[in-house]
Amino acid sequence: MKLSRRTTVAAAVAATASFALLATGCSASGSDAGSSSNPITLTVTTFGTMGFDKLYSQYEKEHPGITIKATNIDTGDNALTDWQTKEAAGSGLPDVQAVEEGWLSKVMQVSDQFNDLKDYGANDIKSRWVDWKLKQATDKNGRIIGYGTDIGPEGLCYNGKLFAAAGLPSDRDSVAKLFGGANATWDDYFKVGEQYKAATGKAFYDQSGFIWNAMVNQQPEGYYTKDGKLNIQNNSTLKSLWSKLAAGAAAGLSSNQTQWDWGKGKAFTDGSFATFVCPGWMLGVVQGQVKAGGGDASTGWDFANVFPGGAANWGGSFLTVPKQSKHPKEAAALAAWLTTAKSQVATFQAAGTFPSVTAAQSDPGVTGASDLTKFFNNAPVGQILAERAKGVVAQYKGPDDSVIQSQVFGPSVQQLDSGKANGDQAWANAMKLLDQLVVNK
Structure with a gap:
C-alpha cells in the first residue's frame, strides 16, 4: 500500500507536523495533558505473552507525564470474556485494548464503540503493515480500529x-x-x-x-x-x-x-x-x-x-482504543508507538511474536541471534x-x-x-x- 497522497506541499507539512505532535504523546484532550505539568495514566489490557513490559518503561521515560498501568490476562479466551463483560456494562475498558484475531469479528460487530485511528494519524502510517493485517482491522465503513501487533506463521x-x-x-x-x-x-x-x-x-x-x-x-x-x-x-x-x-x-x-x-x-x-x-x-x-x-x-x-x-x-493481535477511553489521542499515540518497526523487533526478541510490520520482518534484530534463538x-x-x-x-x-x-x-x-x-x-x-x-x- 501507499501512503495517502497530499495535493499540496503545505498540506503534507501540516499533516506531518500534526502526526509528529501525536507521536510525542503530547497531543491531548487538554492542551497539555500527558505533560509533566498535567500527568495522566493510560491503562492497557493485553493477554498471553506479548512482550510489551520493557517497552512500557521506555515509553514512560520518553514521555514524562504519562504513566502506563498495564493488565495482562492469561489467555485470549479469558481476555475475550473480560472485554465482553466490560463492553456490555459500558464501563471499565482500558485506554488501549488488545484484541485477538479469533474474536476480531465479534469486535467488528460493535466497531463504532472503538475510535477510528484515522482521526489520530493512521493514514500516515498505514503502509507499515502487511496489507492483509490492515484490512483485518478496517471495518465495513472504512474505519481503522486497530494497529497490528504480530502475525502467527x-x-x-x-x-x-x-x-x-x-x-x-x-x-x-x-x-x-x-x-x-x-x-x-x-x-x-x-x-x-x-x-x-x-x-x-x-x-x-x-x-x-x-x-x-x-x-x-x-x-x-x-x-x-x-x-x-x-x-x-x-x-x-x-x-x-x-x-x-x-x-x-x-x-x-x-x-x-x-x-x-x-x-x-x-x-x-x-x-x-x-x-x-x-x-x-x-x-x-x-x-x-x-x-x-x-x-x-x-x-x-x-x-x-x-x-x-x-x-x-494462528493468531496475531491488534491494539485498539475503545470509545470509553478518556485519553484517546494519547492512547492512539501509545498504540502507534508500540507497533513501530523498532517496537516490534523488541517484542519479537522478548516473546517471539513475529512482526506484522514489514520493515521489522527483515530487521537484523528479528533475523539475527537473540536469547530466543539461543534457547x-x-x-x-x-x-x-x-x-x-x-x-x-x-x-x-x-x-x-x-x-x-x-x-x-x-x-x-x-x-x-x-x-x-x-x-x-x-x-x-x-x-x-x-x-x-x-x-x-
Whole structure:
C-alpha cells in the first residue's frame, strides 16, 4: 500500500507536523495533558505473552507525564470474556485494548464503540503493515480500529534429544525432510508420530486441540465462509481432517495434556511429548514453560522450517482504543508507538511474536541471534518464521470463531484424547454443542 497522497506541499507539512505532535504523546484532550505539568495514566489490557513490559518503561521515560498501568490476562479466551463483560456494562475498558484475531469479528460487530485511528494519524502510517493485517482491522465503513501487533506463521517445535533417542533425525534440515519438507502433509506427521511411539512408547504431541486448530486455519475457509456463513456441519474437508486427528489420538500419539496447563512446565522437560505446533508467539510460551519446569536450552527444544499441511497462521493481535477511553489521542499515540518497526523487533526478541510490520520482518534484530534463538539450539527463528509466513492468507474469522474452537470442539478434543469417544462420536457431540452455543446463520 501507499501512503495517502497530499495535493499540496503545505498540506503534507501540516499533516506531518500534526502526526509528529501525536507521536510525542503530547497531543491531548487538554492542551497539555500527558505533560509533566498535567500527568495522566493510560491503562492497557493485553493477554498471553506479548512482550510489551520493557517497552512500557521506555515509553514512560520518553514521555514524562504519562504513566502506563498495564493488565495482562492469561489467555485470549479469558481476555475475550473480560472485554465482553466490560463492553456490555459500558464501563471499565482500558485506554488501549488488545484484541485477538479469533474474536476480531465479534469486535467488528460493535466497531463504532472503538475510535477510528484515522482521526489520530493512521493514514500516515498505514503502509507499515502487511496489507492483509490492515484490512483485518478496517471495518465495513472504512474505519481503522486497530494497529497490528504480530502475525502467527507456524513452524514445528520439536525436541532434538528425544528424536535422537528414538532413532529419528534430529538436525533441523533433516527433520524438515522427515516430515516432507515443502510438501509436508498431516499424513506424514502422524506417520512419523507412529514411528516415534513404536520406538519410545511415548506420545508425540501434547494434545489434539492445537493440532486441530492448525488444521482448520490452513483451509481457505475455516469455521465460516468468506461471506460469514457457518461452514462446519457438511464440510467434508474438516470431517476428513477430524478423522485423521481421531486416528492419531487412538494410536496414543497425544499426551492428553490440558490446554495451557502443562504441569507448571514439567511436560516440556520430562519427555511427555516430542513435538509442538508453534506460531511465532508460541516460541516464548515454550521457552517460559521449559524454564518453569526446571529446564533450559540444554533440554533439547528446536525449531524446524516445516509445517504439516503447508502455510498456516494462528493468531496475531491488534491494539485498539475503545470509545470509553478518556485519553484517546494519547492512547492512539501509545498504540502507534508500540507497533513501530523498532517496537516490534523488541517484542519479537522478548516473546517471539513475529512482526506484522514489514520493515521489522527483515530487521537484523528479528533475523539475527537473540536469547530466543539461543534457547532453540541456535535456530534462526526469525528467518524460519519469515519463510513460514510466505503463502499465508488471512482466513475470515466469524463472530463466534473462538467459541467454536474452545467450547464446541474443545470438549470433543478432550474426548478423543482421553479415549472416551471415537471420531464419529466426538464429532456428533461437537455438532450438538454447535447447535446449542452458536446461532446458525
